Amino acid sequence: MSGILGIYSKDVEKISQMMYYGLYALQHRGQVSTGMAINNNGFIDYYKDMGLVNEVYKKETLDSFIGNICIGQVRYAFSSERIDKKNIEPLVIGYKNGALAVAHDGNIANYNSLRCSLEEMGSIFQTDLNSEVIANLIARAANTDIVEGINEVLEKIEGSYSLVMMTKDKLIGARDSYGIKPLSLGKTRDSYVLASESCAFDTLGAEFIRDITPGEIVVIDESGIKSIFKKQQPRKLCSFELIYFARPDSLINEESIYLSRIEMGKQLFKESPVDADIVIGAPDSGIIAAIGFAEASKIPYAEGLIKNRYVGRTFISPTKELREQGVRIKLNVLKENINGKRIVLVDDSIVRGTTIKRTVEMLKAAGAKEVHVRIASPPVTNSCHLGMDTPNKENLIGANNNVEEIRKDLGIDSLYYLSLEGLLKSVGDKGFCTGCVTGNYPIGKDGVKCH
């Protein structure tokens, strides 16, 4: 998962600052690195580094970045790639048609196949980025028109992708045929904006226009905005965008993330009611569903766990010895509110199970009389190859244990996962990828290894 952003603006002096605040709004989609590239009179300049938006960019850099097109990214720590300065996007290249910059959200399933065949044809690679494969394919496209060339290239790419790209005079957005990753279009007085999530538009004072359609390539230049369309597939938006990834104040597919999560919580109660004193959410991902559960159940919503929000990139982790002596960094329990109470603990999902286990232990140690865990999604049983970056199957607690085994392992009084039907009902079923909980992925894995 990453956050991507593209701006085409008449206001050449302000565009890099707009990019800065827009990327900041998307920071939740990736905290490892960030970069922006700017079209400065046909020459593409860029700045990239490890860290958060507020750490990477200095005022001097923004002030020196003048131009009418700009693209940027905030990047997640993919387990498949080295966390390294070379693996930061946008990727900026020169090729036969001039300069090109690419920023990508998603995962190309046939990356290895494509890279091997490019290497066989003599391509060299300087990064582990998906976008380097895309850029190489574009440079080798038969069609000399850039938009047609991109269209030709995207036909070859299997997997999930939302893309923002920049040539010397065009801002180009694209979304895979299934629409697995989100991408939206917004507008201010002076500019068009493409963003992973609509919350970036709110931050920029931009108006939300619409989602980019699955399979759409949108081209913005001096002459305005136009689109071409690849063969469209049944929409398969990643369901974890609604469950976990997206910011609650974003709209995806015209659906409010916040209201979807409220609905999941209500649905959870409908499917698995329980008598208890308070409903709490696991911070931060379970809070909204907990509010929904509380509203439906009439059990009071409460805070039970306090998160320390100041952890930064350079935080020194406690030694094993200190952890064993009880040093606890991120989360504390509100003992006075938990002691003697029957608790419903709501979380969005369970992946490895380690976090929820520690949380339950804290609640028990604080004197919780009963703990009932309600999860706002079905058990995660498959490792995603389309950009969710879940661990291998052997590390997924839901893939290796049934619900009762997990309940026992957690030492709790009851455990319930939202049904797939309940989930789909909550999010207004307009076509979702549910591969991680069902195994049904729209696109298969690529078994190739190059060398």
Next chain:
Amino acid sequence: MSGILGIYSKDVEKISQMMYYGLYALQHRGQVSTGMAINNNGFIDYYKDMGLVNEVYKKETLDSFIGNICIGQVRYAFSSERIDKKNIEPLVIGYKNGALAVAHDGNIANYNSLRCSLEEMGSIFQTDLNSEVIANLIARAANTDIVEGINEVLEKIEGSYSLVMMTKDKLIGARDSYGIKPLSLGKTRDSYVLASESCAFDTLGAEFIRDITPGEIVVIDESGIKSIFKKQQPRKLCSFELIYFARPDSLINEESIYLSRIEMGKQLFKESPVDADIVIGAPDSGIIAAIGFAEASKIPYAEGLIKNRYVGRTFISPTKELREQGVRIKLNVLKENINGKRIVLVDDSIVRGTTIKRTVEMLKAAGAKEVHVRIASPPVTNSCHLGMDTPNKENLIGANNNVEEIRKDLGIDSLYYLSLEGLLKSVGDKGFCTGCVTGNYPIGKDGVKCH
């Protein structure tokens, strides 16, 4: 406001890491600078810098800090002092009895008088810190016993203070006679801990023992722990510790901050009920009282405003031009949840009124049908000189306008401030300073100017 911490430990290798995690737990009490001083075989070494705990300390520094006594601070940006490298605590000095380190939370009301008279006697000052006056007084105390000397000095100091101090062989804590600022004692297997708030004990896996008594001086050394007591005054704990400053998972005066704030919310509803569709809190300070209000009113609790949590020290503020074009950094409104609804917005207090005004505007712009503001404390009408760092009276909206005027200014449907009685009832009236809302301060101001 600042957070202070002192540790006396048998584990000389781990003490600096304990200090690190403990200061991190107190980070909400000050984000401007931090320092720690360590007793390294009678020699006091220290490290201080501007920034958050996770930014300032490197692993090498912690690893090099070996010792059995350590004190530290996280510091707030006081409007009365330059934000400057010189103004970081602990203050570490050499004087006739050897080395001494001092960290302070609070505000010495007669600082100017004391500094002037010290300067007249030939003292020089290298900082703006209250603790430099304290250290100078200690160095000039008639009594040669350090504890008696401190007792003698504290008699001269008027104002609010919680102190942790370190000599070559003692950790010393002290609290002013009114107990305006909090200070608690905790214990692990190997160590005693003094901390501004008990949440630090939870982070360190330490057991909460008790609050330090107003007027108490506690001395911890090889021979154990003992206390002497100054003349005690009626307790006057700063009421804003409960309303706003302290972390909800801390206990102050054996009172849960979280439950006190829930109670304020419930009391608010009792005093000023209103019919509405949802109750929302202003993030983060109004959230808990909002939950309480919702519980009492049976109106559903909801989130209405989303806060971007990634703003760091180096964040570049938007230009006026960008702000006017709608760039909005910290807070976004959940339009889909607000539109067409009657809203109760709960906040902890109103100081200048600018933040709440902007918040209300966002709610209105998002289509809120009605907005009813409920404030979990009485109007702030006085500028505090005892450590709360409120602005001058002319900038306090509550000092210059009545409730109806403020309501009109905010353009809302109703506005209610919690009554003083309601507030005191909520927090279990055991003696509070309510000067900022009543004008009744236990200690007067100091009109002196030195030169």
Next chain:
Amino acid sequence: MSGILGIYSKDVEKISQMMYYGLYALQHRGQVSTGMAINNNGFIDYYKDMGLVNEVYKKETLDSFIGNICIGQVRYAFSSERIDKKNIEPLVIGYKNGALAVAHDGNIANYNSLRCSLEEMGSIFQTDLNSEVIANLIARAANTDIVEGINEVLEKIEGSYSLVMMTKDKLIGARDSYGIKPLSLGKTRDSYVLASESCAFDTLGAEFIRDITPGEIVVIDESGIKSIFKKQQPRKLCSFELIYFARPDSLINEESIYLSRIEMGKQLFKESPVDADIVIGAPDSGIIAAIGFAEASKIPYAEGLIKNRYVGRTFISPTKELREQGVRIKLNVLKENINGKRIVLVDDSIVRGTTIKRTVEMLKAAGAKEVHVRIASPPVTNSCHLGMDTPNKENLIGANNNVEEIRKDLGIDSLYYLSLEGLLKSVGDKGFCTGCVTGNYPIGKDGVKCH
């Protein structure tokens, strides 16, 4: 000009430190950026940044770099490329045969032609580095054997190059057919070393073995060292390596740089004797020739100009206003030693003429009675396209003025440039490129522009 270094060692723990000290010894060949790449069990890792060797590398990086092959570079600020993080070598790539790292000294004359034709074939470029063209050519070589492939590639490259390259199991060195750029082979107990200059061997305690022959490709791996040879051309070592670039304690072509420069000074006196009180050198480049001139002329050698050596990367340049008021940063004149004296000022060469002009002004202002300038090379009349990075012809004072005009412009009593014959005699004529002073370059320019 750059400095390049390659090490093949049995001591995997020490190799990165050897690289560090070796690059440090070559620092005079480039102060803009530096990088090193290491073969870590077949995986090539690297670290690169802007700055000096002592600024860029941290102990942690060196400690984490374990491996048996390592190559590195210190890089000069070429006027043809952006001073930018992307333009740092070694270049590290993956291609069909695995990993490859390349570091280069020199300038590829047909870079544009090669890049254009590579782009036409679908290559993309992420840097402005010559080595990116080389890496692309290697990836497209018909011959699958890496050494044969490199041989095939080097046939296509016109220009000056010394190269160190690394595959997963080989260290490879290469030198262009004319031997324009230097490269030498050394040896320690545990390792082979390839370096731009032999002074690196002295720093590493390594033994100098021999110069790499023009047109030689040397391959070092587990099985030892072997060479293949391209068609060799008459040797054309860049004469400015001896005049200016190389460190005086290096041997190039078995010739001592120091003694060559002493000889140039002596020859200068023979060709253009002058009666004077003292001989001084322009720091630092004219010092050695000045010593030679003094020795031959029996006029006492003296210091006349003192250089401040502390200027670093972040030095703040004086404003024009301050310069006009006399603020003088790098060079001061020894007034007491100059006043009333007849001075011979020796420098290695005159390029733009601005520095020598300022120097002469300082000497005159300090009271020099006569100033006689002697230059240890002929007038620079041509802009080099083979790696010397001279400015365009219109900025070369020697290309646009005769000696008498320059003398008048400098306001001096006499001016003499060493004759070409004198220069060649001084350096022991074994084949030199003298293009910048004669216009006779062994390789022509490339007029191509890609897009």
Next chain:
Amino acid sequence: MSGILGIYSKDVEKISQMMYYGLYALQHRGQVSTGMAINNNGFIDYYKDMGLVNEVYKKETLDSFIGNICIGQVRYAFSSERIDKKNIEPLVIGYKNGALAVAHDGNIANYNSLRCSLEEMGSIFQTDLNSEVIANLIARAANTDIVEGINEVLEKIEGSYSLVMMTKDKLIGARDSYGIKPLSLGKTRDSYVLASESCAFDTLGAEFIRDITPGEIVVIDESGIKSIFKKQQPRKLCSFELIYFARPDSLINEESIYLSRIEMGKQLFKESPVDADIVIGAPDSGIIAAIGFAEASKIPYAEGLIKNRYVGRTFISPTKELREQGVRIKLNVLKENINGKRIVLVDDSIVRGTTIKRTVEMLKAAGAKEVHVRIASPPVTNSCHLGMDTPNKENLIGANNNVEEIRKDLGIDSLYYLSLEGLLKSVGDKGFCTGCVTGNYPIGKDGVKCH
């Protein structure tokens, strides 16, 4: 040893830049830390940090420092004080008469006595700086006039000091009664400048006016410049200022440092002639005397040792293992110039003897037939307590061995130290402290320890 600088200027915008370039000119007097303090409308602001002038100051800091008086320092690593952020000058304090800043060069011999008695009177100390004692004494001076107060204080201070100080409206310079440390007065169109050495005036385009007289206190303010004088002692300038510390382009006591060192070299030859092939200097300190020796002896001057000038603050020292394997960092020998030759090696002095020993070993290993060492000063036999920061007597090779023993230890053919008479003759005997070579110090040591 430190470098100090004070500027009083009408040009408030340029003064901080003047300070920057002036401190840069004095960088050779201290490379550990630097600071500057500026009088900004009566308020004294400052910036200090560890590092070189070009590392510490940023353009923003200089641009923000507006004022008409500025003082600064570059600081040496005194073995008696921690290398620590707290120990950077200028020291800036507030006291009963307002603000005061102090920068000091030298060593106060009775520091301990003064500090103990100040502590007894209730002073606290936050640094190890001599200037903190001075500031405390000024704050306690009986005389309320600042200049009279300083005069009163300086009477109590024994030791070497040159001082620049700043009050809200005055720049004050002072030099100890013996004039052990240098201080000079210069002038530009807009400003007066006080500097440790006159080379700072050259850098600033300022005119050298005169040395400050031993025992003089010079006061510069709006009304101009005036002086008062303490009881003057026979001048005792530190002889090592001429032998080693000062820059060759400075004048001290109207004597050229460069010419004095040339004279020492000539005198060395007169006292101890030797037949040899070349004369070389130990870089950098022995170069000038070597030139003088060569001139007197008619033996050719040559370079024999090349110094790598790029070592910076963060340079990683080689491990013992690497050193044993021959890794050599700073100095290389010019083998081709040394091999088979009879060498005269000139250095300024021998302190511990370790450096010269390593140098001699390198010359021998390079094939020197004979090595004759000539030292331009007498044996250092006493540890200086007046600012030269020599090691303890047990580490002084000259204090524990006679010349023949040292010669044997170095394994050289002859060794000669310049006689005291020869030294004094070379520098034009106007009164020097020669304590380190004679034991005759003008001021005794202070045996006091405080606590």
